[in-house]
Amino acid sequence: MPSELKQYTMAEVESCDGKDGHLAWLVIRDNVYDVTRYLEEHPGSSELIEEWAGKDGTKPFEEFGHSSDALRTLRSLQIGVLEEQDQAKNRKARAAKSGIITDSTADEPKLKKRSKRRMFILCG
Numbered sequence: 302m303p304s305e306l307k308q309y310t311m312a313e314v315e316s317c318d319g320k321d322g323h324l325a326w327l328v329i330r331d332n333v334y335d336v337t338r339y340l341e342e343h344p345g346s347s348e349l350i351e352e353w354a355g356k357d358g359t360k361p362f363e364e365f366g367h368s369s370d371a372l373r374t375l376r377s378l379q380i381g382v383l384e385e386q387d388q389a390k391n392r393k394a395r396a397a398k399s400g401i402i403t404d405s406t407a408d409e410p411k412l413k414k415r416s417k418r419r420m421f422i423l424c425g
């Protein structure tokens with residue numbers, strides 16, 4: 302992997318959906334991976350990754366809880382990073398799916414804080 306990581310747009314990733322002889326690219330945590338040659342080796346079947354080719358597979362990848370071996374293999378398949386604008390879009394989409402409310406200027410999703418105002422009830 303060259304030290305200067307190439308940036309890709311989500312549209313470029315989407316065109317590599319593994320269908321009709323296209324390459325199979327995958328986004329995980331804002332990094333772009335070419336998993337074309339790994340599909341047949343995947344212990345969880347090629348279909349499971351193919352389903353996510355051309356998409357952001359962060360959630361399914363992390364939900365399975367892959368081992369450090371899997372993470373090492375993943376690193377070896379990295380071809381670049383997602384362009385910043387598309388990183389923000391994907392982050393928002395992931396947050397929306399998991400019910401987290403995002404602040405449009407923040408880098409990371411934040412849980413909406415509860416109001417700290419308390420109500421005092423005066424008796425008597």
Ligand code: HEM
Pocket residue numbers: 327336339343344345346349350353358359361362365366367368369370371372374375378
């Ligand atoms: C995003 C789509 C992916 C899904 C939904 C997925 C799902 C799964 C599942 C269900 C298994 C369990 C198989 C079994 O025990 O029968 C598995 C195992 C495994 N997967 Fe994936 N996987 C994905 C992507 C990847 C990628 C991109 C890599 C590496 C480049 C990878 C590497 C592995 C490895 C090495 C195992 C064996 C168990 C381990 O070491 O964690 N997977 N996967």
